Amino acid sequence: MVGASLWLTGTVVSAESATPSGRILMVDVPGWPGNLAGQHLDLRLTAEDGYQAVRSYSIASVGSATTIELAVDELPDGEVSPYLVRDVQPGDQLEVRGPLGGYFVWRETQPEPVQLIAGGSGVVPLMAMSRAHHRTGSTAPFRLLYSVRTPENAYFTDELAGFESDSFRLDWVYTRSAPEGWPAAPGRLMRDTLEAAAIPAEQQPTVYVCGPTGFVEAASRLLLDLGHEEARVRTERFGGY
Amino acid sequence: MARLTDGSEFVRVDGNAIAGPLSELLSADMTMAVVTCAPCGSGSVLATAVVELDPAGFIVLCPSCRHTLFTVVKTGNRMTLDVQGMTDLSVTV
Known part of the structure; x- marks a missing residue:
């Protein structure tokens, strides 16, 4: 978990509408150390006036790839999700911190149902x-x-x-x-x-x-x-x- | 080297000496940390605690008795951890 508090800059590779209220984003994050199945990340947006908002998102992708997949639902009064679902375009940059969490994780060594x-x-x-x-x-x-x-x-x-x-x-x-x-x-x-x-x-x-x-x-x-x-x-x- | 009454030895230094060991504790994955609630005494994995998030910070409540375990508040560039409601926190290192 060393380095988990560092913010990394990612670039949106694709943003595809997946449901009436949500999109799937692929984000390339150079330096991403890979993630276990079930981990999440914090995503930070910074407005032009410097105002920052941070939200947690689970990661749909798994493994060592530095391109990570997120699926984001728009929340009615959200500060971050409307931007991710309506506005963000390939080429736009986002900051992420992670991977985070060791509790809500499945490892392939787990034999049980x-x-x-x-x-x-x-x-x-x-x-x-x-x-x-x-x-x-x-x-x-x-x-x-x-x-x-x-x-x-x-x-x-x-x-x-x-x-x-x-x-x-x-x-x-x-x-x-x-x-x-x-x-x-x-x-x-x-x-x-x-x-x-x-x-x-x-x-x-x-x-x-x-x-x-x-x-x-x-x-x-x-x-x-x-x-x-x-x-x-x-x-x-x-x-x- | 100083000696305790039971004969064991310790070194008296200052806070600089614990930067390394403390980083082991404070950079550990906190979702698996176990926190003991001061009012009720139960130990809980932090991932199972009840958390109230707001723009200023967060309040972490004991999942057993709902008393506050600790709070974190960010004011400007200062982040404050208030641990009044917990007796200990342990992590696997």
Whole structure:
């Protein structure tokens, strides 16, 4: 972690619209030391008058590459996200500090089953874990439960579908509108859904939950209620409602 | 070299001598640091604490009893850590 407090200058390589409210940014950061699956960074913007704003963003990419991938949802009253989602263009510069965090991290040496639970753009660090699982050929059973408002609000849909295998299962929860013919009515993540779509507590999975604070707290309560041990439920909240 | 009553030895120096060892503590990954809450005595991994962020700084609350563990406030170019609500912080080095 030495050097984590240094700000590095990155250059936006691409900024692609991915959902109605979010973009995927590729940022080239010379000197980036690489990152583990699940880590985040701080991103700093400086206005012309010198005013600075710093926000944390999870990293969707994993490994030693110095080009890092971020997926950013626009928050209604945000100071930083509207700029990243609407304005920033390839060639623009950003400052980043990281990688940060050693708690919400998955390492390929972990042999136990892993249940990932994402709310909205909370999928980002879980995407890094899913990519690491896929790339390293890990045989640890992985299952991702991804809750989104509508199918259009999902990030990484095609890439995630490509991961599906004996050791990676993908389950969707749609909270506002579901695809045509979807067997369940849209609604918030409920106990029954979680029980049906998550690795059971008896198998002692490590569970990673990431999303808006309300989502993470609701999901954590349901997990404890279903018998998961608190010590095996790792959470990352990013504010919001 | 000075000697304690139990016979063990120590060296009396000044704060400059602990720059290295303290950097080991203070540059460690803080999400995995364990903090002990002064009011309730429970130890928590810092990543599990409740944090209230605002433009001036942040307040870190014990996930067990919700008392304040510590606060960090930035005023101009000065950053202040107030640790009144915690008894210790430990990291793996």
